[in-house]
Amino acid sequence: MKAIPILGELTPGTTQRHLIKLPGDALTNDEPRSVISVAGTKHGPVLFVNAGVHGGEYPAVEAVIRLGKTLDPKKISGTVILMPVLNLPAFRTRTPFLCPIDNVNPNRVFPGDPGGSYSEQMTHALINDFVIHADAYIDLHGGDIPEALVPFVICRSEAGLANSKARDVAARSKEMALAFGLPYVLMVSKPVQPAKGLSSYAAAAEKGIPSILAEAGGVGQMQEEAVELLVNGVVNVMRHLGMIEAGAESAPAKSQIPDSKSQTNSKSKAKKAARRAVATGKASAADAAASTVLTKFEWVYTKRAGMWYPKVAPGDVVSDSEEIGTVGDLFGDTLEKIISPVNGVILFLTINPSVLENGLLMGIGVE
Numbered sequence: 001m002k003a004i005p006i007l008g009e010l011t012p013g014t015t016q017r018h019l020i021k022l023p024g025d026a027l028t029n030d031e032p033r034s035v036i037s038v039a040g041t042k043h044g045p046v047l048f049v050n051a052g053v054h055g056g057e058y059p060a061v062e063a064v065i066r067l068g069k070t071l072d073p074k075k076i077s078g079t080v081i082l083m084p085v086l087n088l089p090a091f092r093t094r095t096p097f098l099c100p101i102d103n104v105n106p107n108r109v110f111p112g113d114p115g116g117s118y119s120e121q122m123t124h125a126l127i128n129d130f131v132i133h134a135d136a137y138i139d140l141h142g143g144d145i146p147e148a149l150v151p152f153v154i155c156r157s158e159a160g161l162a163n164s165k166a167r168d169v170a171a172r173s174k175e176m177a178l179a180f181g182l183p184y185v186l187m188v189s190k191p192v193q194p195a196k197g198l199s200s201y202a203a204a205a206e207k208g209i210p211s212i213l214a215e216a217g218g219v220g221q222m223q224e225e226a227v228e229l230l231v232n233g234v235v236n237v238m239r240h241l242g243m244i245e246a247g248a249e250s251a252p253a254k255s256q257i258p259d260s261k262s263q264t265n266s267k268s269k270a271k272k273a274a275r276r277a278v279a280t281g282k283a284s285a286a287d288a289a290a291s292t293v294l295t296k297f298e299w300v301y302t303k304r305a306g307m308w309y310p311k312v313a314p315g316d317v318v319s320d321s322e323e324i325g326t327v328g329d330l331f332g333d334t335l336e337k338i339i340s341p342v343n344g345v346i347l348f349l350t351i352n353p354s355v356l357e358n359g360l361l362m363g364i365g366v367e
């Protein structure tokens with residue numbers, strides 16, 4: 001069977017490792033990218049999963065690696081294709097958000113351009129050589145090196161879509177997002193930042209492929225809890241798509257990561273977020289899998305460069321007009337008070353103190 005032409009023939013019932021050179025003039029000298037195919041013995045959908053569109057989102061990368069080691073091809077229907085790192089130049093150089101070759105954020109130029117810059121050729125290859133051959137697509141992310149977040153899934157909203165095919169793709173994407181099982185699902189109808197192109201999930205949806213982007217973990221660390229959330233989320237979506245029998249236990253997500261302080265911190269943060277969600281009546285402790293659906297993503301920026309002192313944490317519920325942090329100069333004087341423009345929940349937060357002019361500070365999800 002040839003689920004994905006660039007991978008060649010796949011043998012049902014096996015997990016295969018591939019080293020793939022992506023097409024594109026700008027990518028000619030790239031090292032080949034690792035791709036794992038897990039071809040089930042029974043017929044079923046093709047699910048494509050990647051991480052590393054952003055190079056410093058390590059729990060997402062580890063989740064894809066772990067899926068390749070733990071999914072049992074003899075127990076699944078259909079085929080799972082896994083790419084741990086798309087943006088290898090950023091991964092190798094520990095560059096957050098951007099690709100260091102063209103200084104472009106790849107997640108703002110989907111579906112790419114075969115005659116464009118490095119990132120545009122790379123995203124074009126991802127869409128055309130992988131995503132469009134799949135029946136469903138999951139792009140795994142997290143906070144990048146200077147960024148902390150509360151786990152959430154993004155997909156495209158049905159709102160404002162003109163034709164019924166596009167609405168159907170959006171509805172199936174929403175079902176996948178809810179099945180993934182993170183605390184928040186954010187449904188957006190337009191890009192959150194003006195950009196040349198789209199984000200991965202939106203571009204895939206435009207091509208007719210139901211797709212989601214899931215985020216967990218951050219701050220440049222390997223957080224076991226985030227890895228497990230992402231592994232389990234993909235398995236949940238596979239169950240939703242009928243690739244794993246309902247009720248069948250998935251392979252345990254075996255950790256090779258020793259306990260660490262950061263892990264304890266992320267656990268206590270997640271607990272805090274869960275308590276807040278319970279306190280605001282958005283989730284019940286008894287039904288931890290139910291996601292709160294948010295419909296607007298408000299990003300907050302500083303006008304001035306300086307030292308950033310946030311007064312909030314990921315998962316915090318904030319009110320319109322509330323002071324949520326300050327930016328100071330290098331003498332210790334306050335340059336700017338940062339005020340929340342909405343009522344909502346902090347989904348991601350820049351935790352690195354050095355911020356640039358018009359620098360991104362946080363994203364707030366609004367119901």
Ligand SMILES: [Zn+2]
Pocket residue numbers: 053054057141142144
């Ligand atoms: Zn990312």
